[in-house]
Amino acid sequence: MPQPVLLLGAGRRCAYDEFVLTRIAAARPVVLVDAAPPDWARPCLAGHLAADPGKDGATASAVVRFAARHRVRGVLAHSAEYMVAAARIAGQLGLPGPSHVTAAACADPAVLRAALAAGAxxxxxxxxxxxxxxxxxxxxxxxxxxxxxxxxxxxxxxxxxxxxxxxxxxxxxxxxxxxxxxxxxxxxxxxxxxxxxxxxxxxxxxxxxxxxxxxxxxxxxxxxxxxxxxxxxxxxxxxxxxxxxxxxxxxxRAAAIRFAYPAATGRLDRLTLAPEAAREPGADRMILTRDAGHHVTAGPHATVDDRLALWVAVGEDPAGCDDALRRMGRHLSARVAPAVTAAPDQPDEQPAVPDLHG
Missing domain, CATH: 3.30.470.20 (ATP-grasp fold, B domain)
Known part of the structure; x- marks a missing residue:
C-alpha cells in the first residue's frame, strides 16, 4: 500500500461526513483511526486502526506502534473534536501540522482569546x-x-x-x-x-x-x-x-446549504421529501437527516442532532441560491406530535422550521 494518511475519526453523520472522506480518499490512501468505522466509510478506506480517537494518550501510543511498521505520510483530524489529538500525534511522528500547543489553545476559548489579544x-x-x-x-x-x-x-x-x-x-x-x-x-x-x-x-x-x-x-x-x-x-x-x-x-459561482429544524418539541411522526426536489433548477442534494419515531427538540433549543434535513443549492450568485433553496424546501413535509397535549384548535401539522420558505 502507498504511504497512507491517518484520519482520526470518520464522523458519525453520513450526510455531512462522507463528502470529506471521499475527497481525501480520492487523493491518497486513508487509514481510519476509529474504534469502529461506520459502514458508509468502509468503501473509502485503505485500512483501519482500531483505537478511540477520544482517548488521546492511548490513541497516540497505538498510532506510534502502527507507524513503526508502516510508513505514514500525514495525520488529519476529521473534525475539531480530535484536532488536539491529531496535533499531538503528528508532532510525535515528526509530521507536518499545527503544534499541540496551538491546537490546545484553539480548543480552549479563554486561552485562545488571551493568545489573540497578545497578538493585537x-x-x-x-x-x-x-x-x-x-x-x-x-x-x-x-x-x-x-x-x-x-x-x-x-x-x-x-x-x-x-x-x-x-x-x-x-x-x-x-x-x-x-x-x-x-x-x-x-x-x-x-x-x-x-x-x-x-x-x-x-x-x-x-x-x-x-x-x-x-x-x-x-x-x-x-x-x-x-x-x-x-x-x-x-x-x-x-x-x-x-x-x-x-x-x-x-x-x-455561489453555493448554499439550508438546515431544517422542528418547529415543535416532541415525537417526529412523519418526515417526507418529494422526489421532485432533485429536479429543481440549482439543486445539488437534499437529504433527510432524522427518522420518524424519534424525539426532536424545537429550533430555539435544538442541537445539530435535531436537524430534520439539509439541502444544497448552486447558483450564479447568493440570490440564485436563495431562490433554489426556497423551491427545494417546498418539497419537505414534517409532522411532530408535541410533547404536551395540544389545544383542541391546534393543528397537528408542523412546518419543519419556522418560516421554512422564507
Whole structure:
C-alpha cells in the first residue's frame, strides 16, 4: 500500500461526513483511526486502526506502534473534536501540522482569546452577523480561499440555519478582515494548515470569535468546492503530508446549504421529501437527516442532532441560491406530535422550521 494518511475519526453523520472522506480518499490512501468505522466509510478506506480517537494518550501510543511498521505520510483530524489529538500525534511522528500547543489553545476559548489579544487581534464573542474565513496557510503564505456567511437561528441555541459561499464575496477584498486573519495566524504561530476562522462583523470592524485549525463541518468544504473549485479536503490532506496544494479557483459561482429544524418539541411522526426536489433548477442534494419515531427538540433549543434535513443549492450568485433553496424546501413535509397535549384548535401539522420558505 502507498504511504497512507491517518484520519482520526470518520464522523458519525453520513450526510455531512462522507463528502470529506471521499475527497481525501480520492487523493491518497486513508487509514481510519476509529474504534469502529461506520459502514458508509468502509468503501473509502485503505485500512483501519482500531483505537478511540477520544482517548488521546492511548490513541497516540497505538498510532506510534502502527507507524513503526508502516510508513505514514500525514495525520488529519476529521473534525475539531480530535484536532488536539491529531496535533499531538503528528508532532510525535515528526509530521507536518499545527503544534499541540496551538491546537490546545484553539480548543480552549479563554486561552485562545488571551493568545489573540497578545497578538493585537481584535476579538469578540460569537454573535450575528457572523462570517468565517476559510484560510489556507503554507509556509507563512496566508490565503483566504472563501468566505462563509452564516445565518443563525433563534436564541438561546442559535444553531446555523444556512451557510452561503460566493466566489465574489466582497469581504475577500476587505483589508480589515485580511488584517484580522493575518494577525490571527501569526499570533498562533501557524505555518501550515487549513483554518476556519470565525469573525463577527461590528461597527468597529471584523473581530475574531474562534479559530479551528482543521476542516470546517456542516458541508462547508462542499460549498467551497461548488462555488470556487478549491477542494479544501484535498488541500488539508496535501498540507498534512508535506505537499504543496493547488488553491487556484476554477469556478466563479455561489453555493448554499439550508438546515431544517422542528418547529415543535416532541415525537417526529412523519418526515417526507418529494422526489421532485432533485429536479429543481440549482439543486445539488437534499437529504433527510432524522427518522420518524424519534424525539426532536424545537429550533430555539435544538442541537445539530435535531436537524430534520439539509439541502444544497448552486447558483450564479447568493440570490440564485436563495431562490433554489426556497423551491427545494417546498418539497419537505414534517409532522411532530408535541410533547404536551395540544389545544383542541391546534393543528397537528408542523412546518419543519419556522418560516421554512422564507
Amino acid at each position: 487581534v481584535p476579538v469578540d464573542e460569537p454573535g450575528t452577523p457572523r462570517v468565517c474565513a476559510e484560510t489556507v496557510v503554507l509556509d507563512g503564505e496566508i490565503r483566504i480561499v472563501a468566505i462563509t456567511r452564516t445565518t443563525l437561528g433563534p436564541a438561546p441555541a442559535r444553531q446555523p440555519l444556512r451557510h452561503t459561499v460566493h466566489a465574489h464575496d466582497g469581504l475577500l477584498h476587505n483589508r480589515f478582515l485580511r488584517l484580522a486573519v493575518d494577525r490571527t495566524v501569526h499570533a498562533l504561530g501557524l505555518t501550515r494548515g487549513v483554518l476556519h476562522i470565525g469573525l463577527r462583523l461590528t461597527d468597529r470592524g471584523p473581530r475574531v470569535t474562534d479559530v479551528t485549525p482543521c476542516l470546517p463541518d456542516d458541508l462547508i468544504p462542499l460549498l467551497v468546492r461548488r462555488a470556487t473549485g478549491v477542494d479544501l479536503a484535498q488541500v488539508a490532506a496535501a498540507l498534512a503530508t508535506g505537499e504543496v496544494p493547488d488553491t487556484t479557483p476554477t469556478r466563479q
